[in-house]
Amino acid sequence: MDLDVVELSRLQFALTAMYHFLFVPLTLGLSVIVAIMETVYVMTGRPIWRQMTKFWGTLFGINFVLGVATGITMEFQFGMNWSYYSHYVGDVFGAPLAIEGLMAFFLEATFVGLFFFGWEKLSRVQHLVVTWLVAIGSNFSALWILIANGWMQNPVGAEFNPMTMRMEMTSFFEVLFNDVAQAKFVHTVSAGYVTAAVFVLGVSAWYLLGARHVELARRSIAVAASFGLASALSVVVLGDESGYSAGHSQKMKLAAIEAMWETEPAPASFTLFGLPNQEERETHFAIHIPWAMGLIGTRSLTTEIPGINELEAQAEERIRSGLIAYDALLTVRQDREATDPAVMARFEEHSDDLGFAFLLLRYLEDPREASDAEITMAAEDTIPKVWPLFWAFRIMVALGFSFIALMAYFFYLASFKGMQFPRWALRLAVIVIPTPWIAAEMGWFVAEFGRQPWTVDGVLPTALSVSHLGVSELLITLAGFITFYTVLFIVEIGLMLKYIRKGPFMDVAETDAWTARHEHRLRTHDGNVPDATPAE
Amino acid sequence: MTLHDLIAYDLLRVVWWLLIGFLLIGFALTDGFDMGVGTLLPFVARTDIERRMVINTVGPVWEGNQVWFILGGGAIFAAWPPLYAVSFSGFYLAMFAILAALIVRPVAFKYRSKRESTRWRTTWDWALFAGGAVPALIFGVAVGNVLQGVPFYLTDDLYAMYDGSFHAKFLGLLNPFALLTGLVSLSMLITHGAAWLGVKSEGVIVARARRIAVVSGLVTMAGFALAGLWLAVGIEGYSFAQTPITDGPSNPLQSEVIRGGSWLVAYTERPWIIIAPALGFFGTAQAIRGLRRQSELGTFFWSKLAILGMISTVGLTMFPFILPSSKDPNSSLTVWDASSSHLTLFIMLVATLIFMPIILAYTAWVYKVLWGKVTEADVTDAPQSY
Numbered sequence: 001m002d003l004d005v006v007e008l009s010r011l012q013f014a015l016t017a018m019y020h021f022l023f024v025p026l027t028l029g030l031s032v033i034v035a036i037m038e039t040v041y042v043m044t045g046r047p048i049w050r051q052m053t054k055f056w057g058t059l060f061g062i063n064f065v066l067g068v069a070t071g072i073t074m075e076f077q078f079g080m081n082w083s084y085y086s087h088y089v090g091d092v093f094g095a096p097l098a099i100e101g102l103m104a105f106f107l108e109a110t111f112v113g114l115f116f117f118g119w120e121k122l123s124r125v126q127h128l129v130v131t132w133l134v135a136i137g138s139n140f141s142a143l144w145i146l147i148a149n150g151w152m153q154n155p156v157g158a159e160f161n162p163m164t165m166r167m168e169m170t171s172f173f174e175v176l177f178n179d180v181a182q183a184k185f186v187h188t189v190s191a192g193y194v195t196a197a198v199f200v201l202g203v204s205a206w207y208l209l210g211a212r213h214v215e216l217a218r219r220s221i222a223v224a225a226s227f228g229l230a231s232a233l234s235v236v237v238l239g240d241e242s243g244y245s246a247g248h249s250q251k252m253k254l255a256a257i258e259a260m261w262e263t264e265p266a267p268a269s270f271t272l273f274g275l276p277n278q279e280e281r282e283t284h285f286a287i288h289i290p291w292a293m294g295l296i297g298t299r300s301l302t303t304e305i306p307g308i309n310e311l312e313a314q315a316e317e318r319i320r321s322g323l324i325a326y327d328a329l330l331t332v333r334q335d336r337e338a339t340d341p342a343v344m345a346r347f348e349e350h351s352d353d354l355g356f357a358f359l360l361l362r363y364l365e366d367p368r369e370a371s372d373a374e375i376t377m378a379a380e381d382t383i384p385k386v387w388p389l390f391w392a393f394r395i396m397v398a399l400g401f402s403f404i405a406l407m408a409y410f411f412y413l414a415s416f417k418g419m420q421f422p423r424w425a426l427r428l429a430v431i432v433i434p435t436p437w438i439a440a441e442m443g444w445f446v447a448e449f450g451r452q453p454w455t456v457d458g459v460l461p462t463a464l465s466v467s468h469l470g471v472s473e474l475l476i477t478l479a480g481f482i483t484f485y486t487v488l489f490i491v492e493i494g495l496m497l498k499y500i501r502k503g504p505f506m507d508v509a510e511t512d513a514w515t516a517r518h519e520h521r522l523r524t525h526d527g528n529v530p531d532a533t534p535a536e
Numbered sequence: 537m538t539l540h541d542l543i544a545y546d547l548l549r550v551v552w553w554l555l556i557g558f559l560l561i562g563f564a565l566t567d568g569f570d571m572g573v574g575t576l577l578p579f580v581a582r583t584d585i586e587r588r589m590v591i592n593t594v595g596p597v598w599e600g601n602q603v604w605f606i607l608g609g610g611a612i613f614a615a616w617p618p619l620y621a622v623s624f625s626g627f628y629l630a631m632f633a634i635l636a637a638l639i640v641r642p643v644a645f646k647y648r649s650k651r652e653s654t655r656w657r658t659t660w661d662w663a664l665f666a667g668g669a670v671p672a673l674i675f676g677v678a679v680g681n682v683l684q685g686v687p688f689y690l691t692d693d694l695y696a697m698y699d700g701s702f703h704a705k706f707l708g709l710l711n712p713f714a715l716l717t718g719l720v721s722l723s724m725l726i727t728h729g730a731a732w733l734g735v736k737s738e739g740v741i742v743a744r745a746r747r748i749a750v751v752s753g754l755v756t757m758a759g760f761a762l763a764g765l766w767l768a769v770g771i772e773g774y775s776f777a778q779t780p781i782t783d784g785p786s787n788p789l790q791s792e793v794i795r796g797g798s799w800l801v802a803y804t805e806r807p808w809i810i811i812a813p814a815l816g817f818f819g820t821a822q823a824i825r826g827l828r829r830q831s832e833l834g835t836f837f838w839s840k841l842a843i844l845g846m847i848s849t850v851g852l853t854m855f856p857f858i859l860p861s862s863k864d865p866n867s868s869l870t871v872w873d874a875s876s877s878h879l880t881l882f883i884m885l886v887a888t889l890i891f892m893p894i895i896l897a898y899t900a901w902v903y904k905v906l907w908g909k910v911t912e913a914d915v916t917d918a919p920q921s922y
Contacts, residue, residue: 065646068599069639075609079624080631083696086624090617091876095884098614101607102891109603110895110902113596117921121905161877163785165694166617168877333692467625468697477632484636488643495650 003362008474009081009466012481016073017448018441019485023067025440028142028189029196029231030060031135035128036223042128052216053131054119055504056200061116062495066488068109073481081474085455085465091168092158092175093148100144108137142192143185150181152456153447154249160351160459162332167459180249183238184447190234191443194403195436197228198429201410203500205429208421213503221421222414229407236400250457252315253450255308256384257393258293259283263307267294273394276386281309308383315356316379318458322357325350327368355459362463384452392442392449399439406432540882546782546872548881552615553858553871555888557851559611563604564725564843570598572729574641574668575722578661580733580744587661588649588915588922593736595922596906598645600899602638614884618788618874619859622696626688627678629706634671641667649922668729669722676721679850680714680763683799684771685862690789699863713766720759723752724843727823731839734832738909746827749835753824760816760846767853773799774860780872788873793865799853809852815845 034056041049075097078086086094111133118127151158157174158167169175201224204217254260259276260268261283270292274283298305306314328347332339359378360367370378410429413421451457455465543551573594581587594601613620624631640663648660687699687708698705730749734742777792784790803810819842826835854860856871875881915921 061646062650065642068602069642072606072638073635075606075613076624076631076635079609079613079620080628081625083621083625086613086621087617087694087696090613090620091880094610094614094617094620094876095880095887098607098610098884099887099891101603101610102887102895105606106600106603106891106895107898110597110600110899113599114902114905117596118905161785164787164877169880169883172879172883467621467628468695469625469628473628476629480632480636484639488639491643491647495647498650 002471003463004471005469005474006463006466008471008478009469010462012081012474012478013077014448015478016070016077016481016485018444019489020067020070020074021440021444022437022489023063023070024142025192025195025436026063026199027060027067027138028192029194030056030063030199031131031138032193033196033200033223033227034060035131035135036227037220038128038131042124048215048219051504052220055216056220057115057131058499059203059496061112062492062499064112066492069488070485080477081467081469082455082465083467085460088166088460088465089151089155089158089456091166092151092155095169095172096144096148096151096175100141100148104137104140104144106137108134108141111137139189142189146185146188147176147178147181149447150178150184151175153184153451154178154180155456155459160354162329162347162351163336165333167456187235187238188443190231190238191436191440193231194228194235194407195440197224197231197407198403198436199433200224201228201406202429202431202433205421205426206500207503209423209426209430216504218414218419221410221419225407225410225414228403229411232400232403232407236404239397239400250451251306252308252311252382253384253389253446255306255311256386256389256450257446259286259386259390260293260305260307261309263304263310266298266302266304267291268305269293270296271390274390276390278383278386308386312379312383315382316375318353318356319359319375319378321350322353322355323360323367323370325352325354326357329354352458355454355456355461358461358464359453362461381453384450389446389450392445396439396442396446399435399442402432403436403439540879543882543885544783545878545881548878548885549782549871549875551885552875552881553851553855555885556608556611556615557848559604559608561844561847563601563608564847565728565840566601566604567598568672568725568843569728569732570594570601571668571672572725572727573732574664574729575672575726576729576733576745576748577664577668579748580730580741584654584657585912585915586741587657589737589910589912590733590741591645591648591664591922592910592915593733595645597902599642600902602642605638611884611888615876615881616858616869616874617876618694618696618786619869622688622690622869623678623686623859625696626686626698626705627681627709630674630678630709634674637667637670645922668725672722672725673718676718677709677714679721680711680717681709682859683717683767683850683854684711684713685774685795685860685865685868687863688861688867689864690861690867692789694787694789713763713771716759716763716766720756720763720846723755723759724820724846726752727756727820728836728839728843730827731823731832731836734827734830735836736910738911742832746830749827750824753820753827756842756846757817757820760813760820764813768798768800771799773797773801774857774865774868775801776870780856780870782872784873786873786875786877788867788869791866791870791873793860793868793870795860795862795865802853802855806852809849812845812848812852816842816849817845819843819845 034053037049037056038053041047041053078093111130114122114130115127115134118130122130155167156178157171158169160166161168175181200220204220204224207213207217208221258268258271259274260271261281267290269288269290271283272287272289274286276283293305294303325347328343328350331343332347335343356378357367359381360370360374362381363374363377364370406429409425410421413419413425453461453463455462573590577587577590581590609620644660644663644667648657648664651657687705689697689699691697727749730745730752733745737745772795774793774795775797777794780791819838819840822838823835823842826832826838857868858871858874859869861867861869876884
């Protein structure tokens, strides 16, 4: 196998996925914030709320389109760059992706057009329903994508079929209610809400600093701070839930995040700070918080969390067990129905470790001929690089806690201090606009880099998952993506800034001429006088 | 749980063959006119306001339409993982070109009218042209290559391998027959786009579109006929050496396939399938007639039927093959040996039966709300328009 192709495919996936996730969190959160604003408009009938809906809706649109465009890359990349992966797990992994299209993306994409073009053609309540459907659609989208991703982290409800050389689904409900997927979904969606809240807060703070659009900005801050506070709390609590599910399904990832080399007596301590050294398998200058890790990872004081060295030894055992499965597999595939029952039984006993035997394919063509040294190397490969995980995780957590403080402070000012915001706080709100994106990217980095060397944990190694491509093909597409994405990024940021500077526009819907025409249209459409036409 | 045993595996496989066909046709019928309109844009609209009128005929719906394609890709992944794995990596650079077009197109719709500069807008107009024309062409080229067989083979581990350097692979796709099918696909969607403009636009735009569509309609018919003739005399078909097992495990290597004979044998085995190409011809002819008589709705209706007929022709002619291998015919993917497991096909069917009617209902509602021609005032009045 060509390791350059593996590394280039990984690089391409990392770049396109992280780029895609620049737009997704804002879409998730802003769709809900806009829907909340429009709900207030429909309930109170005050035009300022319609103006807010349209203004934030415009920014939502600029962002949304790039989320859609870069999302297509994600779906197609599995087949293009990861064809063995697609074959090997498509039976399980494909289903949530397809259901995402059926249940969520269709909804979101069909109604987003009406959100922008429907103001004149729909009654107020109808338009509100459309906006909520867009928000619900994008959030459901995240649900199915995270069910798919959760399965890569914790592959439940499936088993290997030697006849088809792939994983096949045995229980859709286990895939659906995979606790890793559920915890990740709520954590990710809440992170999206925080991102949007920080964005709305920051932009509004910038208006207040310049004393522009004060009415709009203050109300927006009120929405952003309350919505953001709830979401920021939920991110941290549900992040803890993720840690708990990682504690029983992805022990190596958890140990790497903690740079926990040796198994500690329960309850393990949490390393607040330190400099992990992978060669010496030691963390220098470590500051520990006693008990914390044991509580987060196991919710008990007596359960041990295994350290990296112990997990490595377990991996070596599983490689040896996987080799028995691999050997039996070749016979089973050859003899099919006529397979000797003893071989079949041997295969079934060890088939859960088959993926570990594949780790050896990196070193030699026939894993059965592996030497002890090669098996040791393959076992060592199961340890991800520790320091990037250690640090990315800590940056994410620190930012997560700081969002709670930020949102709580603004919520307090908005609720109890009559919206009197000190200038330093407004400046701070502007400066921190990019930070939720950093936290979100760090989170994905921890989840996916921490899964290495697997694409599907314990089932399929990353190195085996790639397509049969040449380095030149990958370089062409990689260069293409980088060029494209850079240009689009510049264009997007430029337009965002232009529309933020411009601020809310004078709405034609506020003119008499428009109102008259709107009423006329609605009447001629269904023959009735509309019950809800903006006539302020 | 054995609920899925209620529907036999081989029946489910045929049902999924129909459903994937349904999704691809759904894509061609809806996003097809978006691509046609994009291709026509620089030619039917000269001034900025004309162009905005054209863009806004598809502005509110292209996003939903494009989901047919995304869902088609997702459904192929879920229902035919081997096809998804082999074709997307095998047509690598072609897929990248489609991706590039599909990335640029949404952005062009959304961003084009957000700045005043003429250069900015003209650039995005050509991006819309490419975003329509390039995928329309490549989809047809892909079909042409599938009919001829693709040079891949599967190892015993079912790892998909491809023959030749990547230059040969990419340029090999652009063979004469595939270019012909590419041309049919492009001209078919141009005609469809013009038919849509007839329904949604007015005046000089429609007049220009009509003139182009008469020509593209004739090209479609001639190209379709020529491709049929070519299939009859110049292209080898594929068939099973023995009667295949239709409900066995999905392993393409377990059946023997021979290359030789003609695809058109299908028309003696299943004579009724002649309906599909007949509908392709008749529909296109009627659409051209509709253009001449300026009957917009009729043109659009017949154009849809023509697309239905032409795409079905490919599927029905090849059945049960979905991706034949020219390098190693035994690796060919067919309906019987390239599907998902029984359980996955069943679950996906249940999901489709629940959600597809809902999708069709709300899509219909959205089209109803947006019914009517896009006028100049619509574009200039609404600050949200493209």
